[in-house]
Amino acid sequence: MLSVLKKHTMAILFPAILVVAGIVYYVLDPTVENSWAPKCPMKLLTGFDCPSCGVQRAFHCVLHGNISEAIHYNLFLVISIPLAFAVILASWYNFNHVFDRLERFVCNRYVLIAYIVLYFLWWILRNVMGI
């Protein structure tokens, strides 16, 4: 029983974390100056945007139903969020091997190389072009 629980810890915890984070970021508004939301250390130290800058603001906008504004804060989320959900399904919710094909896809070397290349490309482009 305990081993079963331990095996499915994240499958149980993940929805709980998502709900708590959803409530917190629905109330907390990181889009305003001097909000309580933690700031990006990279941005504070160097002044450059990091690849994840804008994730909190985007999450707040999505929770308020504002998808276009969310994408405006971090365009890379269009790629990274679907991949993150695919990996989460494949590693935490792969009961009875239902997501085996998905697992093979996300663990594919070329998919991950493409992701890493896009990550760095996004990092450079957003600082050069200000997107």
Next chain:
Amino acid sequence: MEEYNETNNQIQNSTNPSGVPMMKPDNNLVWAILCTVLCCVPFGIVSIISATKVDSLWACGQYQEAINEAEKAKKWAIWGAVSNVIILVIYFALVFGFGLFGALMSNLN
């Protein structure tokens, strides 16, 4: 006795004498990806690279190396998250420290 020790050793290296592997380690890719999505310091990339090696090393029969890479993937994902917090704490300590220093100096003048 020696034979027993040898067998025991091989089991610890995650293979049994017939060469059939035991459980494949979790490659920790999920933490690596989440680290790149949510954290600023790009250690998540190092973690992804380690995580991709796990399955192929395991398929090649290099079981101990696969386990090591899985551990490395986990380690870098954790450092990706922890380093954010460390930098923030140092930053605010410095800002607060300089602010306090400045206030004291202006009082002295």
